[in-house]
Amino acid sequence: MAxxxxxxxxxxxTGNGAVASxxxxxxxxxxxxxxxxxxxxxxxxxxxxxxxxxxxIIGAGQIGGTxxxxxxxxxxxxxxxxxxxPASLAAxxxxxxxxxxxxxxxxxxxxxxxxxxxxAKIPNLPKDLFQGxxxxxxVVDTGNYYPRERDxxxxxxxxxxxxxxxxERQLGRPVIKAFNNIYAxxxxxxxxxxGTPGRIALPVAGDDARAKQVVLRLIDELGFDGVDAGALDxxxxxxxxxxxxxxxxxxxxxQRGLREAKKERTxxxxxxxxxxxxxxKPA
Ligand SMILES: NC(=O)c1ccc[n+]([C@@H]2O[C@H](COP(=O)([O-])OP(=O)(O)OC[C@H]3O[C@@H](n4cnc5c(N)ncnc54)[C@H](OP(=O)(O)O)[C@@H]3O)[C@@H](O)[C@H]2O)c1
Numbered sequence: 681m682a683x684x685x686x687x688x689x690x691x692x693x694t695g696n697g698a699v700a701s702x703x704x705x706x707x708x709x710x711x712x713x714x715x716x717x718x719x720x721x722x723x724x725x726x727x728x729x730x731x732x733x734x735x736x737i738i739g740a741g742q743i744g745g746t747x748x749x750x751x752x753x754x755x756x757x758x759x760x761x762x763x764x765x766p767a768s769l770a771a772x773x774x775x776x777x778x779x780x781x782x783x784x785x786x787x788x789x790x791x792x793x794x795x796x797x798x799x800a801k802i803p804n805l806p807k808d809l810f811q812g813x814x815x816x817x818x819v820v821d822t823g824n825y826y827p828r829e830r831d832x833x834x835x836x837x838x839x840x841x842x843x844x845x846x847x848e849r850q851l852g853r854p855v856i857k858a859f860n861n862i863y864a865x866x867x868x869x870x871x872x873x874x875g876t877p878g879r880i881a882l883p884v885a886g887d888d889a890r891a892k893q894v895v896l897r898l899i900d901e902l903g904f905d906g907v908d909a910g911a912l913d914x915x916x917x918x919x920x921x922x923x924x925x926x927x928x929x930x931x932x933x934x935q936r937g938l939r940e941a942k943k944e945r946t947x948x949x950x951x952x953x954x955x956x957x958x959x960x961k962p963a
Contacts, residue, residue: 732756733898736790738783738805739797740769742864743822747794749868752776754901759789763801788813792894795851796822796859799843800831800956802850810853818891821847821855824920827951828962838951842915844885856886856895857915861925862904870928871903881905881931883924883938885915905931909938917941921949 733756737744740762748760758778760769769780779789787793787809795802802823810817825831825843836846844857859867862882872879882904886892896906909918918924923937957963 734759734789734791736781736786736788736793737761737778738786738793738795739822740772741796743859743867744794744796745772746864746868747796747859748772748776748778750871750902751898752778759786761786763797763804784809787817790817792818792820792898794820794822794859795847795855798830799823799825799834799847802847805851807852809851813853816890817853818888818894819851819853819855820859820895821851821857822859823847824860825949826920826959827949827955828957829959830956832956833951838945842913843919844915845912848912854886854888854891855912856884856888856891857909857912857918858882858884858895858899861918861922862928863926866928867902873903874900874905878930879903879905880928881907881934883907883909883918883934885909885912885918887912905934907931907934907938909934916943919949921946 735747735751735756735758737748737751737758737760740748740760744760744762748758751758753776758776759781760772760778761781761783762769763783766773766780766782772778773780781789784806793810793813795805797805810819821844823843825834825837827833827838834846836849837843842857843860844855848855859882862880866880870880882899884892884895884899884906886895892908896908899906909915916922917938918941922941923929924934924941927933927937929937952963954963
């Protein structure tokens with residue numbers, strides 16, 4: 681790939697609210713591959729030094745449950761929802777101190793709202809989910825399209841729309857794609873303080889620079905390096921089947937993986953006539 685070198689100054693908010701400037705090169709204009717390193721913080725992955733945020737989490741399964749645990753441990757105020765209603769989340773609420781709410785309440789409660797439900801269930805969310813939520817709310821999509829194992833066919837994605845652009849259209853709000861490429865268990869257990877050699881890095885794609893910075897900062901608090909993976913239309917670079925998917929690379933590895941990703945969906949990641957099967961027996 682031809683490399684167009686553009687010197688650019690990117691400002692990365694650091695873990696203690698300070699701002700560090702990084703000089704970097706943009707490769708062929710497709711993504712900025714920015715590692716936001718917290719230069720002022722040698723602290724623990726569990727030490728939150730940002731302001732306490734209100735965070736809505738829609739989906740309380742493997743990823744939603746993990747983020748509920750980690751964000752509450754960090755001192756954030758979490759509002760968590762599932763499809764069965766708040767009563768079914770009593771144990772998680774008791775364990776973590778999160779507030780169990782409906783999906784609509786979670787969407788309106790958060791400065792950041794993480795939507796983390798199976799792709800096929802996204803259209804089941806209320807159509808007016810974000811009605812009344814301020815426009816500056818940061819919406820995060822953790823989703824992945826598993827046509828053979830779980831989701832069945834979603835034609836727009838089969839036709840080339842990125843998974844998160846499709847989610848964004850369903851939700852009617854811009855989204856940031858993050859947390860989709862790491863196993864929930866690793867997200868729970870493998871956070872490390874900034875500066876730890878081999879610290880796992882997570883790619884973050886989206887069109888709104890401010891929203892992306894908010895997510896990059898939360899990722900650092902959770903104990904991971906954030907890598908700016910460019911605009912949402914580039915987010916295929918972190919979808920299932922790409923080099924960065926589930927491989928726990930450090931920042932340099934994620935940047936390389938994003939660069940080397942191939943856009944074509946391989947048969948494993950396309951719907952078949954029988955989709956969906958199950959994880960045990962993909963169709
Ligand atoms: N598991 C991982 O390691 C992992 C890693 C990265 C990304 N992801 C992706 O993240 C997304 C979530 O995965 P997961 O593994 O956390 O899923 P999961 O364990 O199956 O949990 C799904 C959650 O979504 C909730 N939900 C379903 N429909 C809903 C609706 N209409 N309204 C509100 N809540 C609803 C479910 O609530 P009920 O139980 O009440 O139905 C459940 O709490 C998927 O797209 C997945 O591919 C997963």
